[in-house]
Amino acid sequence: MSEIYRKFGRTVRYDGGMFLRVEEAGQATETEQTFSCQPIARTVDLPDIEPDVVARTVRSIESVVSAPLTIERLVVSEGVAEHEFNDRRWQETTRRIHLSIVFGSLRALVDLAEFDIDAISFVAEALVRAGEQRRAPARIRIASNVSAALLPSLAGLAPPNVRLWQTAGGIDGKGEPVADHEIASTTYPNWYRPSYRTRPVRAPFNLRATCDVNAIDEDLPRAIALLAPPAGLSLRVLCVDAGDVYPATVRVARIDAIATATHWYPYAAGSFGAEMML
Amino acid sequence: MTAPSHFAIVTRDELWSLDRHTVLESRLIHGSAEQHGNRIDARDDSDDELRRLCDAECDRLREALKGLREGRARAVASATRVGGNVTTTSTISATVLDLSVATTLPHLAPDYEMLVDLASVKPTVDTDYARLPVVWRNGSGAVLLHEAAGHAAEHGHAQLAWPRWLSATDESEDGASNLLAGEAPRALRRQSFADVPLRRMTNVVIGSDSDSPLPDSRIEVLLVAGGRYEPLSGMVSLFVSAADEIDGGKSSRVRPFMILESRASIAAAMRGALGPVRRYPGVICSREGQELFVGSYAPDLITDFR
Numbered sequence: 055m056s057e058i059y060r061k062f063g064r065t066v067r068y069d070g071g072m073f074l075r076v077e078e079a080g081q082a083t084e085t086e087q088t089f090s091c092q093p094i095a096r097t098v099d100l101p102d103i104e105p106d107v108v109a110r111t112v113r114s115i116e117s118v119v120s121a122p123l124t125i126e127r128l129v130v131s132e133g134v135a136e137h138e139f140n141d142r143r144w145q146e147t148t149r150r151i152h153l154s155i156v157f158g159s160l161r162a163l164v165d166l167a168e169f170d171i172d173a174i175s176f177v178a179e180a181l182v183r184a185g186e187q188r189r190a191p192a193r194i195r196i197a198s199n200v201s202a203a204l205l206p207s208l209a210g211l212a213p214p215n216v217r218l219w220q221t222a223g224g225i226d227g228k229g230e231p232v233a234d235h236e237i238a239s240t241t242y243p244n245w246y247r248p249s250y251r252t253r254p255v256r257a258p259f260n261l262r263a264t265c266d267v268n269a270i271d272e273d274l275p276r277a278i279a280l281l282a283p284p285a286g287l288s289l290r291v292l293c294v295d296a297g298d299v300y301p302a303t304v305r306v307a308r309i310d311a312i313a314t315a316t317h318w319y320p321y322a323a324g325s326f327g328a329e330m331m332l
Numbered sequence: 333m334t335a336p337s338h339f340a341i342v343t344r345d346e347l348w349s350l351d352r353h354t355v356l357e358s359r360l361i362h363g364s365a366e367q368h369g370n371r372i373d374a375r376d377d378s379d380d381e382l383r384r385l386c387d388a389e390c391d392r393l394r395e396a397l398k399g400l401r402e403g404r405a406r407a408v409a410s411a412t413r414v415g416g417n418v419t420t421t422s423t424i425s426a427t428v429l430d431l432s433v434a435t436t437l438p439h440l441a442p443d444y445e446m447l448v449d450l451a452s453v454k455p456t457v458d459t460d461y462a463r464l465p466v467v468w469r470n471g472s473g474a475v476l477l478h479e480a481a482g483h484a485a486e487h488g489h490a491q492l493a494w495p496r497w498l499s500a501t502d503e504s505e506d507g508a509s510n511l512l513a514g515e516a517p518r519a520l521r522r523q524s525f526a527d528v529p530l531r532r533m534t535n536v537v538i539g540s541d542s543d544s545p546l547p548d549s550r551i552e553v554l555l556v557a558g559g560r561y562e563p564l565s566g567m568v569s570l571f572v573s574a575a576d577e578i579d580g581g582k583s584s585r586v587r588p589f590m591i592l593e594s595r596a597s598i599a600a601a602m603r604g605a606l607g608p609v610r611r612y613p614g615v616i617c618s619r620e621g622q623e624l625f626v627g628s629y630a631p632d633l634i635t636d637f638r
Contacts, residue, residue, distance in 0.1 A: 069528045069620075070528040070530065070620065071370060071528075072371070072372055072528045073370060073372070074365075074371075074373075074374055074528065075371075075373050075374065076374045076375070076526045077374070077375040077376070078363065078375065078376040078526070080376070087354075087356065088354075088355065088356060088358075089356070089357045089358070090357070090359070091358075091359050092359070092360040093360065093361070093362055093378070096375075096376075126563075156564060159564050159565060160564075161564055251359055251361070253357065
């Protein structure tokens with residue numbers, strides 16, 4: 055039996071100094087053994103995207119990331135899509151920022167699902183004060199934007215006092231609602247399909263970690279930004295410790311507490327980051 | 333210099349199981365992009381002439397794949413229109429056991445034969461590239477300089493004191509650039525219609541005035557699985573997937589290893605070259621999410637990191 059998925063999409067994207075407006079529609083057909091895809095007629099009327107919103111966001115980012123900082127890569131996008139799988143149709147809108155900021159030999163990575171300039175400004179203001187590499191503190195707080203990137207690596211490896219969840223919300227790549235589900239291993243109930251050209255794979259959506267202890271010691275040093283993508287349970291981060299800012303490598307062996315307030319970040323099929331205490 | 337205002341592409345991308353001779357995955361991609369200053373309007377239109385050319389090239393690819401009996405292959409045929417200029421390209425990434433090559437249709441048969449031959453020898457020993465001179469066989473020295481000089485030039489990084497006997501040039505229809513002098517590639521390239529054109533390498537050609545003797549004891553690099561240039565640190569990493577350690581008349585296949593060096597230390601490690609310029613199968617170069625085939629040509633280079 056073959057499964058047919060269709061997607062109709064429109065995006066406005068700033069990438070490498072260019073503003074791109076992309077209109078496309080396509081169909082993917084999958085059997086147990088094979089996958090094929092091709093463009094189809096753009097027969098769905100999609101809402102317009104105001105390109106000035108992306109342009110204004112780019113200007114705002116460029117104004118807060120200024121010398122001696124440099125922008126190594128900046129991608130800002132807004133998109134709208136209609137999906138169809140069997141007889142189900144659903145729409146989604148997305149906003150994304152991918153930014154890498156350079157200061158000397160340091161690169162801070164920012165990935166956001168909204169046009170939040172304050173989050174970028176916060177990282178930029180700290181990065182410009184960064185000193186030499188130090189050993190990671192024995193106890194440290196991990197900001198939600200950093201812990202969100204860590205969560206996909208915790209699947210199947212979470213410490214015993216931490217539970218990992220898929221959080222209900224949205225529709226998966228085969229038209230099924232994403233429901234609450236505890237992630238106890240690396241088997242997942244839903245399908246992730248970031249593009250009609252990508253063969254869907256099972257993946258956890260909207261990851262969230264919980265812990266019996268929620269109280270965070272606000273006096274601890276805090277990892278506020280990633281300086282490299284996570285390498286398993288190892289995080290290269292920018293730490294703020296009282297008045298000092300420095301890069302350090304944190305190895306996540308134990309998680310002592312996870313705050314209850316969460317924020318969604320666009321890592322893999324989505325992660326709800328929360329302040330963590332290691 | 334601004335990019336041409338009109339770009340169109342049709343691509344067929346197929347993943348083949350060569351053992352079963354079946355297509356596992358098949359993708360048709362087409363679209364066009366109109367550039368006005370820093371704005372690009374892109375849509376998935378189909379250009380009929382490009383579609384015919386791409387389909388004909390894809391038929392040739394499928395015919396060529398019939399002769400291959402082992403492993404997997406990703407075959408990509410594209411026809412592109414840049415301004416008024418139409419070109420057709422095809423690349424094949426073939427994998428047998430743990431080894432892969434990226435090549436083009438005219439060279440598929442000999443490169444696949446080399447791949448099967450390399451995959452038939454099991455690695456038996458570990459090696460340390462900092463203990464012996466390294467001879468970069470099969471044109472693989474072009475991959476070393478692709479990373480150490482080519483990407484540095486793309487990023488506009490300061491030039492280094494490379495040996496006078498060595499040259500590294502990126503050649504494309506838009507002209508040649510001296511990579512060792514830090515000249516950025518001339519060609520603006522993009523993977524597809526929804527991508528931003530970037531200055532990227534097209535064909536890296538290494539030249540040499542050196543005719544060095546072959547060291548008696550050496551590591552011979554035969555195949556490189558991948559490489560990376562880190563622009564902030566200037567560090568180059570290369571993943572060597574097939575190599576032999578030669579000690580006098582004895583040869584042993586070594587287990588895959590990684591070379592991690594700064595580009596400055598790579599420039600300082602250049603000892604010489606020998607033999608004619610050879611074509612390396614090729615490199616699928618990934619940068620900013622866009623994968624592009626880069627041709628690679630070099631004589632046998634000798635480096636020494638001791």
